[in-house]
Amino acid sequence: MLSLEEMMYSTSWPLNYSSTLFDNLTYNNTNVTDPSSGGNQFILPWWRQMIWTVLFAGMIVVATGGNLIVIWIVLAHKRMRTVTNYFLVNLSIADAMVSTLNVIFNYTYMLNSHWPFGNLYCKISQFIAVLTICASVFTLMAISIDRYMAIMNPLRPRMGRRATLCIAVAIWMVGAILSLPMLLFYTTFTQNFDNGEVRVICYSDWPNRSDDGLSYGEYLYNVIFMILTYFLPIGSMTFTYARVGLELWGSQSIGEATQRQLDNIRSKRRVVKMMIVVVVIFAVCWLPFHVYFIVTSYLPDITNEPYIQEVFLAIYWLAMSNSMYNPIIYCWMNSRFRRGFAQFFSWCPWVRITPEPNLSRSEAVTSRYSCTGSPDGNARISRNGTVRIPLHLQSSRCIAGGNGAGTRFPVHHRGHGKRWRTSQSRGHVS
Template sequence: MNPLKPRMGKKATLCVAASIWIVGTIISCPTLLFFTTYPMKDHILCYAEWPDGPSNHSRQEYVYNIVFMLLTYFLPIGSMTFTYARVGLELWGSKSIGECTQRQLDNIKSKRRVVKMMMIVVIIFAVCWLPFQIYFIITSYYPDLTKKPYIQEVYLAIYWLAMSNSMYNPIIYCWMNSRFRRGFQQFFRCCPFVRVTPDSASSHRRTDTERSFLYNGSQSPTGQRKWQTGPMRRVNTMLTSQLNQTTSLCCSSQDNPQGRPVKD
């Protein structure tokens, strides 16, 4: 976005990461402090016993659920949506000065694909975690819902959906990003049905390097000796030898036009 703006340093990055861990630990403290178990006939019940009352009958639990939703759901979605929207507007809305080269166009397309991929990740996150967040808000207003039949199965399905969010991210990365896809292929290359495809970026770099070698070799003898190696050096050596032989024959024919033997 702002290439001339100084980037966040290592210490600042560590402070931000440490702050996130501290906030996450504080948010999880009520679960450690107020949750308890109660033995039943065929199972053990785990529930929250808040200072002002049990679970689904506590005002403190309701406030905690609201704060938990704001910090762990709406804040991440809002920040990621704002960030990726700005990047998307910059990529799709800005126009470069002059005519773009093919490499610049490919680079812009690659960045746009990354923005699309990250927006899909945000949408999947919102869909997976929304039922989990709403469940606790609804049961706080209607505590009798927890006594309905099959409510435990419904909660487990909602909980599984929320926890499965991280499972979808690698699938999205592999589907929409060639580098991630090649990384997965390298990781699972021992499997017989996995075929490792060549990296397009590496081939482009190799082609550009070969072009640079050819350019340097054709412009100066020093560059030719320095850069050209292997088969290229052998080919150029043969061409140079043939050119020298041809030049020698031409010079000899000019000095002796009748084809007479030359005496020492």
């Protein structure tokens, strides 16, 4: 059997998605981790530390600040409190947590391969890392499913605030369950060098390790975790957004549409395009991280190559930088978020807030009195811009919803023939 110290420096299963950076490297390279070597050999030159510090500090500031602003925009403005935006708040909470409670501490550890934050926060930091990853990816899945249901099944009732909050809570609970092994199996080990230096390592100590220091339970957990938090969500979101895109851009039908119906469809298209960009950025940022661990699982000698420490720093930075891109995407692709950011930075002399256009009288009336299942939400648009309204929606119950104030529609009364009312006279159709 290997001793604890020998086991730490032996080859670990490299698919450890949540392990602190350089577990692989520090456990494989026995030459530089030998206490008799004279000290910790993982400390980078000062000028490289400065470059990485600038990159990580900028990412942390943008990610934390941007996501907090997104949370403020949604919660402080009543018009922004939609189902999709509530999920975006959930996503922003996860991104802000990982940038402040995990990246700062992990980056410090990665820079010098020394963990100065104690055994308890070694566990907490890794717990937060896995928890926020789960919350982010499951929230993206929830958004894609919500968009899919809203567009593919427009006659079904939309999800309410209570259901949205319940789903958000369930996402965090599932993430906490998947993160529980981090609290149980992460610990620290103190290494004393001959020159008096002390190095503390935060590492995973799974039970039932073999003689060569490997744990099949850890390997199985990391493989399952990778499938649940990357390949399965990416596959699911690819399917849902492909179907939604085909519905919004590819359906062919004939007919005419009001301007409000066209605006409604364009609005749905903008939201879907924004979320597709968010998902693509997520997939691109995390792909190298997964590929690295897959490659090193079959070619462990790669971890002994020169500059592998900085290669891993670059991969880790790219994965963690995903948390700073989402607020930028919202500001770029959504006019309401863009206006919210402008309001937040209104104290800057170069920021101008454009006045929000007022609704016309007809838009205000139809917006207030549109009935459930109105043609605005269920029309199908073709490639040439025309819209076909389904026959079941062309009844007297809902035709008034999209034509503005004063629209007349027939109401049949038994024994009294046909009578006419305007949509302005009542808030619903009798």
